[in-house]
Amino acid sequence: MLIDCALVKSKIPEATVKRLSLYLNCIAEVGNSNSRISSEKLAKLARVNPAQVRRDLSYLGSLGTRGVGYDLSTLKNQLNIALGLVEGWSAIIVGAGNLGSALAQYEGFEDKGFAIVGLYDVDSKKISTKIAGLVVKHIEKINDDIKKYKVAIGIITTPSEFAQDTANLLIAGGIKSILNFAPSRIESTDSGVVIKNVDLSQELQVLSYYLDEPLK
């Protein structure tokens, strides 16, 4: 039997993908005087089990050195590659209110290789003002910009009632994935488009459960 490879990339479990992103954040803060890190140290930073770290990283190949640990810069690189953060995805934000403005200047995005290339609204008071280095544009410019900047990701921070319409607009414009921060859930009208609804109050509700019943 000859080949059975190349195209068969080992799928990384969803739970692991989330932690890879976590690991990247954890080591971002590690001083670069240390050029190495062990699974135990990383586990402590990420508050997970060391075996978990090793298992997760093993999906990226044999990055570590037995008896030594993982080389920090190699690890950063490989995590970035695995998560597709080296492609430099472009994203746009629809809704220039507080949440949109906050995300536009969120330190975490640019650091991770996401370029926010546009910020849109319908409010004429906001249009042409500058937020986090971006000029707010009218939403009707969106279609052109998606093509022009090859935008892959749309971030929705409009009021709830406009979230679905905005999503439809983005999908019609050819965007491939949407992150919705509005509190109402939105649906994809096109199965090729990935939609992620982020519920900012969910974490608070989960916290509430554990506050309420510490015995459980």
Add this chain to the structure above:
Amino acid sequence: MLIDCALVKSKIPEATVKRLSLYLNCIAEVGNSNSRISSEKLAKLARVNPAQVRRDLSYLGSLGTRGVGYDLSTLKNQLNIALGLVEGWSAIIVGAGNLGSALAQYEGFEDKGFAIVGLYDVDSKKISTKIAGLVVKHIEKINDDIKKYKVAIGIITTPSEFAQDTANLLIAGGIKSILNFAPSRIESTDSGVVIKNVDLSQELQVLSYYLDEPLK
């Protein structure tokens, strides 16, 4: 044998707790002309399996009626009770920038029974201004307010470099749980305090993984 009950509350799995919060959001949007909902309908709204819905809700007791479904208002009540959203937790926000302002007026919070009772900063330009009905106060007032309003939850939206100091301040003030939206991770200096680090860029990174490798 006599008792073996009362104190023994059946623990709800973490994955279920998250979905309970999701279900609550889904049914919030259902018109109240319908007084009932079946596991199948709710499953469609939440995009999960109907059996999942039934299993999850069964942790709250036998809420449904066979052959009929779940009574909507009972369901809402029970979800609120299970998640501890009826205690009316008070929360404060530290950091009156865009993110803090966005959260202060986030529709999702008040709806879910969280009262934001304070908004703090150190910037004298912001102090005494009004955001979302709240007067921004200097952070040195925090200790008194935590006691006065019996604040259970602290929300951190400061720049990264001040997040840990802010957390320490909140913990010293007697707060029981912290939600950190700053992009750097913070640690608890007191094991009795629950800390949740929310990484707004994580969802984007996960999205990036799936954009990058749709084959996986």
Add this chain to the structure above:
DNA sequence: GAGTGTGAAAACATTCACAGCT
């Protein structure tokens, strides 16, 4: 000696499938 990489075991989560209630 120190720390990775990974089979095998254990824990956890989801889904099926159907008995049982209304």
Add this chain to the structure above:
DNA sequence: AGCTGTGAATGTTTTCACACTC
């Protein structure tokens, strides 16, 4: 007839424990 509640089956994730490498 319709839909819940739940044992049992299946699938996924975490953890253990140790052979193996540097």
